[in-house]
Amino acid sequence: xxxxxxxxxxxxxxxxxxxxxxxxxxxxxxxxxxxxxxxxxxxxxxxxxxxxxxxxxxxxxxxxxxxxxxxxxxxxxxxxxxxxxxxxxxxxxxxxxxxxxxxxxxxxxxxxxxxxxxxxxxxxxxxxxxxxxxxxxxxxxxxxxxxxxxxxxxxxxxxxxxxxxxxxxxxxxxxxxxxxxxxxxxxxxxxxxxxxxxxxxxxxxxxxxxxxxxxxxxxxxxxxxxxxxxxxxxxxxxxxxxxxxxxxxxxxxxxxxxxxxxxxxxxxxxxxxxxxxxxxxxxxxxxxxxxxxxxxxxxxxxxxxxxxxxxxxxxxxxxxxxxxxxxxxxxxxxxxxxxxxxxxxxxxxxxxxxxxxxxxxxxxxxxxxxxxxxxxxxxxxxxxxxxxxxxxxxxxxxxxxxxxxxxxxxxxxxxxxxxxxxxxxxxxxxxxxxxxxxxxxxxxxxxxxxxxxxxxxxxxxxxxxxxxxxxxxxxxxxxxxxxxxxxxx
Ligand code: ADP
Numbered sequence: 370x371x372x373x374x375x376x377x378x379x380x381x382x383x384x385x386x387x388x389x390x391x392x393x394x395x396x397x398x399x400x401x402x403x404x405x406x407x408x409x410x411x412x413x414x415x416x417x418x419x420x421x422x423x424x425x426x427x428x429x430x431x432x433x434x435x436x437x438x439x440x441x442x443x444x445x446x447x448x449x450x451x452x453x454x455x456x457x458x459x460x461x462x463x464x465x466x467x468x469x470x471x472x473x474x475x476x477x478x479x480x481x482x483x484x485x486x487x488x489x490x491x492x493x494x495x496x497x498x499x500x501x502x503x504x505x506x507x508x509x510x511x512x513x514x515x516x517x518x519x520x521x522x523x524x525x526x527x528x529x530x531x532x533x534x535x536x537x538x539x540x541x542x543x544x545x546x547x548x549x550x551x552x553x554x555x556x557x558x559x560x561x562x563x564x565x566x567x568x569x570x571x572x573x574x575x576x577x578x579x580x581x582x583x584x585x586x587x588x589x590x591x592x593x594x595x596x597x598x599x600x601x602x603x604x605x606x607x608x609x610x611x612x613x614x615x616x617x618x619x620x621x622x623x624x625x626x627x628x629x630x631x632x633x634x635x636x637x638x639x640x641x642x643x644x645x646x647x648x649x650x651x652x653x654x655x656x657x658x659x660x661x662x663x664x665x666x667x668x669x670x671x672x673x674x675x676x677x678x679x680x681x682x683x684x685x686x687x688x689x690x691x692x693x694x695x696x697x698x699x700x701x702x703x704x705x706x707x708x709x710x711x712x713x714x715x716x717x718x719x720x721x722x723x724x725x726x727x728x729x730x731x732x733x734x735x736x737x738x739x740x741x742x743x744x745x746x747x748x749x750x751x752x753x754x755x756x757x758x759x760x761x762x763x764x765x766x767x768x769x770x771x772x773x774x775x776x777x778x779x780x781x782x783x784x785x786x787x788x789x790x791x792x793x794x795x796x797x798x799x800x801x802x803x804x805x806x807x808x809x810x811x812x813x814x815x816x817x818x819x820x821x822x823x824x825x826x827x828x829x830x831x832x833x834x835x836x837x838x839x840x841x842x843x844x845x846x847x848x849x850x851x852x853x854x855x856x857x858x
Contacts, residue, residue, distance in 0.1 A: 516545030594619025656742030672743025
């Protein structure tokens with residue numbers, strides 16, 4: 370089985386969120402199942418910094434392939450991830466070699482040529498999935514991820530001998546919708562600009578195109594697969610998704626259990642495991658020290674890591690913060706994003722020194738320290754396709770408080786008498802997206818935290834849960850086989 374995995378970010382090279390982690394861990398798990406999986410990624414400056422000795426394997430600078438006339442010159446370089454997964458790097462200096470992030474400039478403003486940048490990524494994915502592939506290697510399946518590669522299934526309509534496509538939705542809120550004027554620049558024929566095509570409420574939508582043309586759609590948890598077929602969460606795509614539900618599967622994301630392992634985590638000064646939690650206490654002391662919180666081993670510390678966005682319910686934490694710290698507890702934030710939420714978080718830290726602390730920015734070391742050093746993790750997302758942090762936190766013995774939505778429902782089992790007795794409890798779930806509900810779940814957590822014996826059992830239960838990729842990778846492989854008409858060998 371040969372699979373081209375198309376993505377706009379991958380750990381450890383370039384990451385803005387969970388997509389990067391999935392783009393590294395899922396291919397690695399597929400490789401473990403014998404799949405010949407290769408990744409296609411734009412060649413950002415971060416790639417050149419991270420990888421040496423890149424080989425040129427296809428040069429379109431002199432002679433672009435047919436249909437590429439509207440795009441600036443590009444070529445394909447080859448490298449590899451630390452896991453050994455081959456990386457095809459789409460080198461187009463005019464589009465990708467710039468400061469800032471993969472989607473936005475340094476001020477957080479979307480690059481105006483994003484349709485062209487990710488149109489080119491999609492176009493090259495389709496080229497590699499066609500009879501014209503310049504690589505001497507043609508994938509059985511092209512696996513696209515989120516809107517940035519959503520046009521590949523559309524372009525594949527116009528190539529010879531196209532490979533079938535899987536389109537994975539990591540977050541339906543990011544749709545890549547642009548004015549119809551981008552159609553000619555992207556070289557898409559106008560007859561595809563229709564409801565049965567790339568058109569979406571008068572615009573051209575990358576994600577809609579992918580969902581319409583892909584042979585199979587997946588999303589990152591079974592609950593989210595159902596939610597996105599409803600008006601409340603489908604963001605206009607619910608009709609199409611419900612129509613395609615026979616070809617829509619929710620497959621829960623796993624986590625990289627090597628990178629996120631408290632017993633061997635190189636980001637931590639103190640390793641620990643389920644049977645010896647003394648390292649966790651040492652990490653808590655370190656967390657309090659680094660963040661300028663009062664050094665107190667007994668007080669529960671709530672931790673939050675993630676994009677500071679409405680989606681993540683950060684506003685609800687802010688609204689509830691004073692009541693949380695009066696439980697009493699400490700509160701630590703790591704994140705960046707919405708300027709207003711950043712300001713509000715910093716203001717809290719300013720108003721409650723020693724009890725609330727925040728670091729605004731992206732910091733891999735600190736994210737591991739919070740997962741390890743906090744006692745309770747906060748993840749009150751309004752919606753959550755899958756979410757990774759709640760899985761990391763369970764693995765680190767930091768039970769999460771989560772809102773009952775999407776992948777959070779699929780990965781956290783609420784702590785109650787029954788779930789404690791049958792040893793399945795792994796966190797605290799609240800149903801309504803209100804400050805009082807978050808507070809009540811947080812109070813349940815703090816009450817149990819004071820009951821040392823039961824808290825220790827909860828931590829054991831969390832830490833022994835299996836969040837590995839194996840089962841999910843097998844589910845993807847089955848979909849690939851169905852599409853490629855291949856039997857298990
Ligand atoms: P999303 O993809 O919606 O942002 P996920 O929970 O699926 O959310 O994944 C987020 C990933 O990004 C996790 O690996 C998390 O640890 C990481 N992350 C988010 N914000 C930060 C930050 N400020 N610093 C370090 N890591 C972060």
